[in-house]
Amino acid sequence: MRKGFAGLLLIAIIASVLFSLRAYNKEPLYHSQSYVFGTLVDISIYGESEQRAKSLSNQVLQDFQRLNNQLHAWKPVNNNQPSELGALNAAFAAGKQPIAISPQLADMLVNTTALSVKSHGMFNPAIGHLIGTWGFQRDEFSAVVINDEKIKALVKSKPRMTDIVITNNTVYSNNPNVKLDLGGYAKGYALDMAAHYLRQQKVKNALINIGGNIIAIGQHGNKPWRVGIQHPRKPAAIATLDLADGWAIGTSGDYQRYFILNGKRYCHIIDPRNGYPVQHTQAVTVLIPPQPGAGVLSDVASKPIFIAPAADKAKAAANIGIQYFMVIAQQPISQRSNGQQPNAEQSNILVSPALAKKLDWLDSDVKNNSHVKVLTLR
Amino acid sequence: MLKSLRSARSIFRYLLPGDLLTVILSMVAITYLFQTLWSHQHASKVQIRLGDKIHATYDLNLQRDVHVHGPLGDAVIHISQGKVRFAKSPCHNQYCVHQGWLTHAGQVAICLPNQISLELIGEQKPYDSLNY
Amino acid sequence: MQIQTTTDDHRIAKLAAFAIALHMVEAVIPSPLPGVKPGIANIVTLYVLLRYDFATAAWVSILRVFASSLLLGQFLSPTFALSLSGALLSLGVLWLTMRLPRRYFGAVTLSILAAFAHIAGQLMVVRLWLIPHASVSYLIPIFAVAALFFGLINGLITAKLLYNKESNIVLNKSGMPPL
Numbered sequence A: 001m002r003k004g005f006a007g008l009l010l011i012a013i014i015a016s017v018l019f020s021l022r023a024y025n026k027e028p029l030y031h032s033q034s035y036v037f038g039t040l041v042d043i044s045i046y047g048e049s050e051q052r053a054k055s056l057s058n059q060v061l062q063d064f065q066r067l068n069n070q071l072h073a074w075k076p077v078n079n080n081q082p083s084e085l086g087a088l089n090a091a092f093a094a095g096k097q098p099i100a101i102s103p104q105l106a107d108m109l110v111n112t113t114a115l116s117v118k119s120h121g122m123f124n125p126a127i128g129h130l131i132g133t134w135g136f137q138r139d140e141f142s143a144v145v146i147n148d149e150k151i152k153a154l155v156k157s158k159p160r161m162t163d164i165v166i167t168n169n170t171v172y173s174n175n176p177n178v179k180l181d182l183g184g185y186a187k188g189y190a191l192d193m194a195a196h197y198l199r200q201q202k203v204k205n206a207l208i209n210i211g212g213n214i215i216a217i218g219q220h221g222n223k224p225w226r227v228g229i230q231h232p233r234k235p236a237a238i239a240t241l242d243l244a245d246g247w248a249i250g251t252s253g254d255y256q257r258y259f260i261l262n263g264k265r266y267c268h269i270i271d272p273r274n275g276y277p278v279q280h281t282q283a284v285t286v287l288i289p290p291q292p293g294a295g296v297l298s299d300v301a302s303k304p305i306f307i308a309p310a311a312d313k314a315k316a317a318a319n320i321g322i323q324y325f326m327v328i329a330q331q332p333i334s335q336r337s338n339g340q341q342p343n344a345e346q347s348n349i350l351v352s353p354a355l356a357k358k359l360d361w362l363d364s365d366v367k368n369n370s371h372v373k374v375l376t377l378r
Numbered sequence B: 001m002l003k004s005l006r007s008a009r010s011i012f013r014y015l016l017p018g019d020l021l022t023v024i025l026s027m028v029a030i031t032y033l034f035q036t037l038w039s040h041q042h043a044s045k046v047q048i049r050l051g052d053k054i055h056a057t058y059d060l061n062l063q064r065d066v067h068v069h070g071p072l073g074d075a076v077i078h079i080s081q082g083k084v085r086f087a088k089s090p091c092h093n094q095y096c097v098h099q100g101w102l103t104h105a106g107q108v109a110i111c112l113p114n115q116i117s118l119e120l121i122g123e124q125k126p127y128d129s130l131n132y
Numbered sequence C: 001m002q003i004q005t006t007t008d009d010h011r012i013a014k015l016a017a018f019a020i021a022l023h024m025v026e027a028v029i030p031s032p033l034p035g036v037k038p039g040i041a042n043i044v045t046l047y048v049l050l051r052y053d054f055a056t057a058a059w060v061s062i063l064r065v066f067a068s069s070l071l072l073g074q075f076l077s078p079t080f081a082l083s084l085s086g087a088l089l090s091l092g093v094l095w096l097t098m099r100l101p102r103r104y105f106g107a108v109t110l111s112i113l114a115a116f117a118h119i120a121g122q123l124m125v126v127r128l129w130l131i132p133h134a135s136v137s138y139l140i141p142i143f144a145v146a147a148l149f150f151g152l153i154n155g156l157i158t159a160k161l162l163y164n165k166e167s168n169i170v171l172n173k174s175g176m177p178p179l
Helices: A002-024 A050-071 A084-094 A103-118 A128-133 A148-156 A183-200 A294-300 A302-307 A310-319 B002-014 B017-039 C007-028 C041-051 C054-071 C078-097 C107-130 C134-165
Strands: A029-036 A039-046 A164-167 A170-173 A205-210 A213-217 A225-230 A237-243 A248-253 A258-261 A264-267 A281-288 A324-336 A342-351 A374-376 B043-050 B053-059 B064-069 B074-080 B083-088 B108-111 B116-122 B129-131
Touching: A029 A050, A039 A050, A039 A183, A050 A084, A050 A103, A050 A183, A084 A103, A084 A170, A103 A164, A103 A183, A103 A294, A128 A148, A183 A205, A183 A213, A183 A248, A183 A294, A205 B129, A213 A225, A213 A237, A213 A294, A213 B129, A225 A248, A237 A248, A248 A294, A248 A302, A248 B129, A281 A294, A281 A302, A294 A302, A302 A310, A302 A324, A310 A324, B002 C134, B017 C107, B017 C134, B043 B064, B043 B074, B053 B064, B083 B108, B083 B116, C007 C041, C007 C054, C041 C054, C041 C078, C041 C107, C041 C134, C054 C078, C078 C107, C107 C134
Parallel strands: A225 B129, A342 A374
Antiparallel strands: A029 A039, A039 A205, A164 A170, A205 A213, A213 A248, A225 A237, A248 A281, A258 A264, A281 A324, A324 A342, B043 B053, B043 B116, B064 B074, B074 B083, B108 B116
């Protein structure tokens, strides 16, 4: 009887110890979610006090708000004044009179021009007029009346980043049809800005998600940050992967901003060469290894790959220096070897070998290979 | 006590070699069942966020309609049979409604213009953040 | 007009009555988890299968399902549907498993596999008709464990009964009664 009692007591002690340990196990993870300028910003900070994490997160959000004020392509801000970018666009349209801009904006213009050239013009932030014509420079998008003539004319006017001349923070454009829309760049820039700020503040571990683009600092405690990649057609992740310190990931998708007209989907990614939204691709994901401007690359680099036709996607990725990428196309992409017969393997999903190694597929269709298969490039 | 042990041992001599195989294979099958069926991050609750605050958390097992008033207007959220979805939304593009039913932990549906997000919460999240 | 009954009929009736009795006893005992029961009436089915033949076992099993549901006032209820679907599927599996070499596979194998079939039949009815909820799949592994556990026990009991019954018959090499 006495022995039994001691046993029970021991169990009771162990149980209560374990129970109290569980209370201490609550991890120091701060998570905030906010809507800034129509974009969802998700900040996770690990290993800081809740108070500090909150103030750091608020600062990041404020900085992002300021950036949006500076760069918004169409919304007037603060007493109906146009944003700095809006004013610049107006000046471009008016003529060749140089206008002074902030050093930060000047840097951005130099940066985006370099990227535009590297992508052979497929990343082209100067086609603001085309984007506006398709109705994507609004908060809500509905079907527009497609004006073929206007589109042709806009394409013909060839607005290019190289039309812009910058000297000593003053800038003018040789082409009045240049209208800057930094939508495919600003999120990435904000990501770099936020990561830089947090690192400066000696934050060791954080995960920043701005409108779907993510950059990682450190880890989630004792395991790496893990991110999911949205399935282009289902409310679930198609795959997950680890995002190590300094790595960034970005996706361009036809499901983010689009409208449907006569059963056809028109998304916000426009091919500058013909002025029409891309229809052959559903999503492109790029993974960027740690480097300065990783955030920017995560935003910018997916666009040229998205726009390029199936046969040229690998080349487009190589041009812009992307080793890790995934394409989800509308139709099966056939593998052609030396321009001969396409072999039997067909798949909607194309993954570079480097990225294929890192992905964990979640989607049951992909895992069971029922109608999609993963192809890897040679 | 020893007697019951002895009789227990004796009953096991009715176990033929094939029977032992059956038992072992069954245990393997059961392990497999646990791994596949129980790994599908079971979601027990839905967390509804409005703007930057957590608006409410609901149990997925209670069938209900939740009305959330966002900056654009009233959204209606259906919770039914362990799943959740946006049923009605005042937004223009209705992307949130088109997302359909959320069924597993970690899945998210967002109405950006109305600043409402739905997230299914379970024991473990399959990822920390979603890239889209 | 009198129906002529045979000795076989009498045997079936007796065994079915015994199975029904066991079922009733089990119905009275509460179980920790709904749907998880030791299924001791199945020992009769199994015993009959190994001692006599499949047809007899099938009769005993089906009679047991119908009669117990009538006696318990559950005839044509969801419980009846569960009982019947479980019984039918396990009979099917028994018919197949009977064909395995008796030298190596005895009552335990039959019992375990029949138990799995039983829960499979029941879970199908649950998932498709009674509770079309996504979370039913979480019950499957739990029921499978119960099936293995009780299947093993029932199989061992059946084997022991068979051995005791035939104790005056010369046993074959593996200690099982010759069939």
